[in-house]
């Protein structure tokens with residue numbers, strides 16, 4: 001019989017998210033019915049039953065990983081990591097025909113090298129199989145059947161199963177990309193923070209590959225965030241309940257609604273971006289109703305009663321700080337002169353750029369993503 005693992009004893013899980021998205025993530029968890037929600041380091045602890053957990057994995061827009069802890073232990077050395085990992089019966093999660101991989105986060109601990117720590121855990125798993133069967137399961141870092149997470153902070157280690165089987169920001173609609181695309185989970189947090197609920201049109205004048213437009217569509221039409229994903233890590237849990245999982249998916253898919261024509265629109269100056277956004281929207285139900293066109297924002301006639309959500313170019317990634325400064329000043333003038341009665345939510349990949357717009361934000365929310373110290377600012381345009 002399978003052992004009882006930590007998540008089974010406690011019903012406690014951990015959701016990883018980007019710094020700045022904690023409140024959004026916690027609100028989302030409350031909506032799904034999770035309990036005992038507490039912020040942690042780059043994530044949130046919560047308690048959930050199987051059904052709620054399935055909902056979270058299938059529908060969360062904000063979390064990048066949902067982790068089920070198998071074991072937590074004091075870990076001062078590689079030797080101890082190897083030995084303690086042997087206490088898990090890995091046959092509960094893996095067979096010789098299944099592949100696995102390990103993501104590792106290590107901070108403030110005797111074990112400093114995360115790559116090496118991952119290697120030790122891998123060896124421990126492989127050796128256990130070898131001793132019992134003479135054979136070993138293979139590692140597949142690109143598309144593993146089982147994805148584990150090893151987290152060591154202040155010499156306390158936690159080994160978990162990654163229930164998404166990979167980062168949940170990979171929704172499956174990014175068919176084509178642009179130079180500086182936004183991460184899907186970040187775009188979802190921005191749409192949520194904007195408070196937009198489809199009550200008036202939404203436009204992204206720097207839409208790029210359309211991440212903000214696609215996330216707005218998914219939120220508006222109740223499209224589950226993992227609707228296009230095919231693989232899920234929690235199918236590898238020994239107590240995985242396929243009936244509950246299928247019920248959750250069927251119910252969530254049945255709740256997908258329609259999009260009003262013209263409610264979500266975008267524009268971009270670059271032909272490549274237009275090609276990308278057209279390919280991406282086509283992957284999603286109702287995606288064909290997102291209207292996009294090629295235009296310099298300066299040539300747009302302006303907006304009325306519209307929510308503008310956008311991510312203008314920024315120097316760090318696009319490599320032209322002076323050009324970015326001038327463009328932001330012009331965009332600020334555009335908002336002031338041609339967008340009265342609108343709200344604008346502008347995400348800057350570099351927080352220092354917020355000053356260049358020449359408008360005073362009503363509020364600001366730092367949001368980190370992909371190693372960038374970004375910030376979201378709200379402007380009410382009277």
Ligand SMILES: C[S@@+](CC[C@H](N)C(=O)[O-])C[C@H]1O[C@@H](n2cnc3c(N)ncnc32)[C@H](O)[C@@H]1O
Pocket residue numbers: 178180181182183205206207208209210211212267268269270273295296297298311312313314
């Ligand atoms: C940071 S990217 C936006 C990325 C987008 N959020 C995504 O997820 O793909 C900025 C976009 O602004 C566009 N852009 C630059 N100058 C522009 C202008 N004057 N008018 C309209 N779009 C412009 C670029 O082509 C680029 O696609």
